Amino acid sequence: MNMTEERCAIEAIEAIEEGRKELMAYIHSDADGWMEAKTALQLRQVYEQHRPLQYDLYLDLSKGEWLARGQAMELSEGDVCVLFRMVTEGLSCTSEMIFTARYKQELEPGNKKDRGRLDSYYRRLKERLKLYGITTEHYTVKPGTRYFVIYPEQWNEKTGKR
Secondary structure (H helix, E strand, O other): OOHHHHHHHHHHHHHHHOOOOOOEEEEEOOOOOOEEEOOHHHHHHHHHHOOHHHOOEEEEOOOOEEEEOOEEOOOOHHHHHHHHHHHHHHHHOOHHHHHHHHHOOOOOOOOHHHHHHHHHHHHHHHHHHHHOOOOEEOOEEOOOOOEEEEEEHHHHHHHOOO
16 A cells, blocks of 8 residues: 555544544445445455555545546546446446436436437547546446445435435
């Protein structure tokens, strides 16, 4: 673990120990489903086991870090919400889910203006992600992409379901 990773892990653990008793949910490409870190010790173990360089895509929403193979990605908050949805929904992710994650409203069937806006946005996002070596297909990350996502439960409540 390098100094930056260690510092971030220690800060996250200290914040929880100081009373922010947040429950952290996480998922990764080798897991069958969501897992939770409920204690500082569990959180420390998660950060020790899942280092950014082990994954093609690493999203730590509790610390505001989004990395591709250990390199910081320059993405907007909306882009991160879309990427979160793409990763967590997997192959079942749809254009409607992407639209909702990005624009915080439903994509109405037959609305050509919104469909055009979504298609334009998705093309731009796809090109930005390609710069970091992340390939997307049909509104999801390409199968075989190694990913890790961790976030505080209250983030989930504010922005949508997992």
